[in-house]
Amino acid sequence: MATVRRTSCNLCEAICGVLVTVESGRVTDIRGDEADPLSRGHICPKAVALRDLQEDPDRLTQPVRRTATGWQELGWDEAYAYVASRLRAVQETSGRNAIGVYLGNPNVHSVGAMTHMPAVVRLLKTRNRFSATSVDQLPHMLAVHLLYGHQLMVPVADIDRTSYLLILGANPLASNGSMMTAPGFGRRLKELRKRGGRVVVIDPRRTETAAVADEHHFVRPGTDAAFLLALIHQILLDGSARPAAYVDGLDTVEEVTREWTPERAASVTGIAAGDIRRIAREFAAAETAACYGRLGVSTQQFGAICQWAVQVLNVITGNLDRPGGSMFPRPAVDTLRGIGRGHLGAWKSRVRSLPEFGGELPTSVMAEEILTPGDGQIRAMVTIAGNPVLSTPNGRRLDEALETLDFMVSVDPYINETTRHADVILPPTPPLEREHYDLAFHQLAVRNTARWNDAVLPRPSESRHDWEIFRGLGLALLGSAGGGLRQKAITALRLRLSPRRVVDLGLRVGPYRLSVRKLRRSAGGVDLGPLQPALPGALYTKNKRIHLAPALILDDLPRAASVLLAAAPADDGLLLIGRRHLRSNNSWMHNSARLVKGKPRHQLLMNPADLSARELSDGQLVEITSASGVISVEVAASNEMMPGVVSLPHGFGHNRPGTRLSVANQVAGASANDLTDSAFTDPVAGTAALNGVPVTVTAAPA
Incomplete structure (x- = not known):
């Protein structure tokens, strides 16, 4: 006899409610749970693959x-x-x-x-503790620690009520939100558009989200900081800033962004000055607006500046802690109380002296801490x-x-x-x-629920x-x-x-x-309602005030100006970025035949003009070379790529000997992190710079 049991899919941050049909001890069906107040029946292919994880013959069950x-x-x-x-x-x-x-x-x-x-x-x-944090969301956590007093006090876009959503380096149609739990993002986006809202995407790739947005602009990888600083500059120049009374440091922010004009940012980012100026004014004038930046603006050499600037943009326009703006969830279990507020630089790595954050060292130093002899060697x-x-x-x-x-x-x-x-x-x-x-993603959800x-x-x-x-x-x-x-x-x-x-x-x-x-x-589950204003009372800062100009960020702005203004790719150079796909999840969902079947998703994407300039053809095996290594993979022509930029997905490369991943080994692909450089980091937090990696692409040897 078949029974239907309720649970949620915990394979990604969307935490969608699902209904699982079980018959004779085996799962026979998985579908979305319409009664879930957060996901409202939405699921993606990963949820259906829960059955594959359960029945995978490669999965160990005993030590x-x-x-x-x-x-x-x-x-x-x-x-x-x-x-x-x-x-x-x-x-x-x-x-x-x-x-x-x-x-x-x-x-x-x-x-x-x-x-x-x-x-x-x-x-x-x-002290040698590491985690995926420093190849993912560390700049988010550092920015909110500096501004709001707690490393996990991360505001999320109140997408269900906003009228203007500015997205940088994120693809929520594939992720259903990340550092923003928003299952069924596609439906939420349609609802936003139906009520007259506007969506603008800034990304080096025309992602699934960018393709359905009202506006998309290519941006040169690693230069998002210039774009954000120019937005802040223009809003302050126009006199459009309206921060809350508990915000300090606006004059300092105005001073440090004074030279970041739209024209200056245009020369760096590739986005026209007129578009930068217009977007700044539209964002400031919108009835409600939220700026959301994710992996693309975090895992680069100016990730800390980017995430700080995202917060500043929301704060100075009065959109922080405002319905339809950027708001703080109030989960049923207060995880902030049980986790430390965070700290930076309480100790440093032994070899390169990169700072810890929240008790963890950057993963970019892990290999050298194992290989370098001496006291404290792992x-x-x-x-x-x-x-x-x-x-x-x-x-x-x-x-x-x-x-x-x-x-x-x-x-x-x-x-x-x-x-x-x-x-x-x-x-x-x-x-x-x-x-x-x-416990984690109710803290980042666009609606307060519990299940x-x-x-x-x-x-x-x-x-x-x-x-x-x-x-x-x-x-x-x-x-x-x-x-x-x-x-x-x-x-x-x-x-x-x-x-x-x-x-x-x-x-x-x-x-x-x-x-x-x-x-x-x-x-x-229980619907606890939409997000509600909580500031200044919810702040973890000593005086319940937000100081917009932390010295740690300001001290890094000259480096950003110097590097960004001097940056110029080599004549034959390209910049590598990653990408996310709905049917993939980092490195740990490739052993499901249900998810990996169909069109290959491990290829290098390249603009056709870049292929032609190198006398390469669609589908050809190419060799990608960076400062750290060389890999070979098939290339695919794609007009969704910005010229001068190539994209390789994260988490593939299942071709090492000794693994027991029968499905994944058949679609091995290549590991993008055989190209990334552990020395290429954001020095403020030590975050790995996985995007904007200089590479060359040539035909693979016959």
Whole structure:
């Protein structure tokens, strides 16, 4: 007999509600949940692929240990004890910072990882902590930390009520929002247009979103800062600024942007001065407006300036904390209370002296911290739900570095390009076997909602949830750790609490006084209403005021002017950017035949004029060369590319030996991060510059 069970898809930030039909213990259908107040029935192909993850024969279900004769299974308790003893042995020999920890972005999509992983990381007491943050959204977090006092106090575009949406370096028709949870973005965009709103996209590629916008402008990769500074300049020059009374530093912002005229920005960006001036005036004059910048403006060498400027633009036009502008969600579980406000430069990396942010060092230094001898050299790695060989800069060098470690453990369900180096792999259960409450993305949602999801399928007796893995590993580490008995007891108690208990406590003390029981009784979740104004009371700044001109950003503006004004590509040079596709998700959704079938999506996109100038043809195998490496991949002619710019998607390159990814290996493609340079960063925060990478493209040798 078939039963229909409610859950949500937690594979990306959209957290769409889904209805899963189960018959005889197997999933037979997945469709959107119309009762979900946030997604309203929307799903994308990734949600349907939840079934593929569940049934994937390559997915591990028990711990495995690498031996001279191959991978061998071992028991869970044996695995915990072995991993804990090896990690402690490395620290006893080489110091506590000899362990490195890398956290991949799937961690924020799992309630068990969110509630239990931090305790295990703290037990290791290492400063060599890394995560996908510094190849993704770190400039967002730095900007809001400086302006609003908390690293996760990220305002989102109130898209359901705005009348003017300015998008830079984002493709929400493919992502359904990112650092802005907006499932069904296409429908929301149609509703915006129907009420007379306007959408303007600034991007080096005519993306799916740009193609349906009212206006799209190509921008030279890495120059978005010039465009944003010119917008701010023009609005201040026109006298159109109307910041709130709790905003300071406007005079300083006016002074530092005085020379960034539209004409100056035009010479840098390729966008006409008249268009820059008009967009500035339209944005300032709109009834409500929101500027939204995402990955394209973050993962470049001026990411911190870009994200600061996005915030400044919203603030000075009076659109921050205003319905239809840029607003702060109020989730049912207040995650800001449980996570630190953030700090920058409390310590620095050993080799290159790049600053930590929020307790993590930039991933761009990870390989050198493993390979460079000396006190504090990383000799063991813990990777949790990440594949940094494919997703971090200069992945080939990191691949080589992982091979030199004394020990490595991975919490991951697959033997992939990174975990193939591990000595032990601890696989967690797949999404459909886990309970879930989204702690991360309700904090970024365009509407306040709450939803608890029971597991759709039972967990097999031999499997463990991720929180159970962290509990077992944490208790094993506690047994060999020093320190007081009281602190050990508190940590052990926290590890033994289930995620359901943790979430329930958070809901009960949260702003709506909910509970897991109440949410379970609500079909599709609870609608808590549209975003509401919250400032200045919600600010985490000491005086409940916003200071628009932090010295950290101002001190970097001269560098930006010098580099941007002097930048000129070589005669045969091109600039490489990434791209996102609806049927792909970084490096971890390529083992689903349902998602990878159809037209190839791993090709290099190039403007036909650039192909012709190099005597290349559509579909030809080409060689792409950067300062860091050389790869070969097929090229595809595309008029959606700005001349002088090429695009290669992130997360492909499944062609290393020793992986167990049967589908992904058939569509291997090439890794864009074999071209990115770990030395090419935004020095303010250490963010990897994955966009605007200089490359040359030639015919591959016969």
